[in-house]
Amino acid sequence: MIEIIYFEESISEHPRTLGIFERFPQAARVPCSNYQEVFNPNGQNFRIQKKKPSLILAQKEGNFSLPIPESYGVGGKTNYYFSHMLNCLYDCRYCFLQGMYSSANYVLFVNYEDFLKDIVQKTSESPEPAWFFSGYDCDSLALDSISQFSSFFLPHFSKLSNSYLELRTKSVNIKPLLKSKAVPNIITAFSFTPQEISEQIEKGVPSVDSRIEAMKKLTSHGWPIGLRIDPIIDCSNFTDRYSNLFQNIFSNISEEQIHSISLGAFRMPSTFFKKIEKLYPEEKLFAGPFQKQGNSISYKKELERERKDTCINLLKKYTSVQKIFSCDIFESAIN
């Protein structure tokens, strides 16, 4: 329930702003000249703000989509990410957003048309299919009822045949997708950790089973889906837990309908890690066997490789290696 809506004065009459005002008639409306006045001040505490985030409506100026490193993609050569929103409904303890932002408030950029213009231009300039990843600074679908993101972008991407859209999510809010015809170049990519891990460190995230159920519904409507095993969390009974997770997924979802599977180890810029550790000093996850490598915090290299290779070997039982992508800084044994 949103109780406070901050809005940039320049977009007070924007149709998307007015629509949100209408959907939250009880919310107090607070004008600001720039969203950063509310979002960026020093002295905010992400942890207590997360208990009750407010909504900030803003206009994005430039840098609508930005390139991502080739190694983070799922087979495409031209890869961009874009963020119509900053921050997330859920509260995953490993989430780098807690380290990147000082505020847990949700920022929604209402000028979708400018994002689209940029996407169309980048698509037309790209000789190969261009990939656009949404869900880097937020969950793509979790707050769709507020943002109406999917109802705007889906019809446009269905016409952009030289591009792909990845909706990365842990949400089961798939109604907007089920209402429309499946679009082959829109991949809804679900992230997973085993249920026992998720319960402990992914607060508010729907259960593994309900996410599998959502994937099942999407695939039965013809929508392609992706699996994102990211971050891989080292834990006791690692092999059994990840094996059960994959078994659960592949006994419910047909392999042919899975576009890609990516694996990512836990990694985070050390400045973010330090900040998050300070916010949650009593968090068990952060007492794990991490080490600093360059400017990043991650599991020890050997451990990380071993865990990733275990996942790859487990996945090979169900799918071909061509569908498996490794999305992080160290090489692994995909081949």
Next chain:
Amino acid sequence: MNLITAFLQEAKPVIELLNLKKVEVPSPFKLYKGEIHNLVISGPGGENTTQAVSFLHGYLPSLFTPWLNIGLAGHGSEKIGNALQVVKCIDENSGRSTFPPQIFTSIFSKTILKTVQHPSNEYLPDHAYDMEGFSFFQTATRFSPNELIQSVKIISDNPVKPFSQFRKSETESLISPHLPNLLLLIEEMEKSAKSLQPKQEFIQLFQNLISLFSYSETQIFQLKKHLHHAFAIGIKTDSILKIAKESSDSRNFLSTFLKELDSKRLFS
């Protein structure tokens, strides 16, 4: 919990509510204290507010203390006697704004507060007016997280009954009806602050271990980190004390402690 009002008349109902007692302090500001609440009366205006907040922090320094400003204000469109929580505060002098994050379930409606230099009979709709708010926020945010710094204004004048017609004797009767809701807000702020403070068990153990050896600054940092990890993993206080008591010095203790931690780091 620190409370601040500009005038004694504004403070009186709160002093009674929280059963605060006057404390003699070498300061121009009047201070009232209870078991967990402190109230300072700043006097009017930004300069006094800045000094009173700094005085109270200096007198009773604490890391995660909530701060609440309670006071009267004018308003362009609200009825006399309504209580409102400040969601944005504009300093008329500099044009700068601050946005106290709203995380509490307080039932007070929200308002924009304009902090002015002098009392005025000019009112904009949807705006409250005082002479202290901006300085309060600016100063208190140096000492506590922004979320724990809030202000509630009770409307004393408006375009229908302007400031020139306001009588100080009305103050208590304007504030008193809002005491139950103010108390709810105070309790919620305290609860949030408590959630940020280290556990008593942690503090005691830390002090105990500090008293056993002499530590360098770096070692104190390491000790805190080890202790946090130990608490997260669930290593018992007794086991940590046992390691300490069997160690010859801080270096030896920290390295044995680390070995113990490393053997138990696996996430379950």
